[in-house]
Amino acid sequence: MGLGIIGWLVIGVVAGWLAEKVMGRNHGLLxxxxxxxxxxxxGGFISNNLxxxxxxGFNLVTLLVAFGGACLLLFLLGLVKRR
Structure with missing residues (x-):
């Protein structure tokens, strides 16, 4: 079962918020x-292809993959921003 738009938004907000806390950033909700x-x-691309x-689906594994991808994204953005 796939995620609807509400599922994407919920997973996105939670994963983004968790990544923000772990990576020591301070962002807004958007x-x-x-x-x-x-x-x-x-995270889904890495999980599926690599x-x-x-x-x-709407489950803990999806949240963990989204969280990992969000942390990776913030890490990569931090590297680019330093230059």
Whole structure:
């Protein structure tokens, strides 16, 4: 079962907020949403294409993949921002 738009938004906000706390950043709700949704796409791509583990649905694994992707996104943005 796939995620609807509300599921994407909920997972995005939660993953973005968790990544913000772990990475020591301070963003607003909208930025957390964007970071979380883009992180979910990034994490899903890595999980599916590089690890061979498809992820989908509204569950803890999806949240963990989105959180990992969001942390990776914030880390990469931090590297680019330093230059």
């Amino acid at each position: 930025t957390n949403l964007v970071v979380g949704v883009v992180g979910a796409l990034l 690890l061979g583990v498809p992820v989908g």
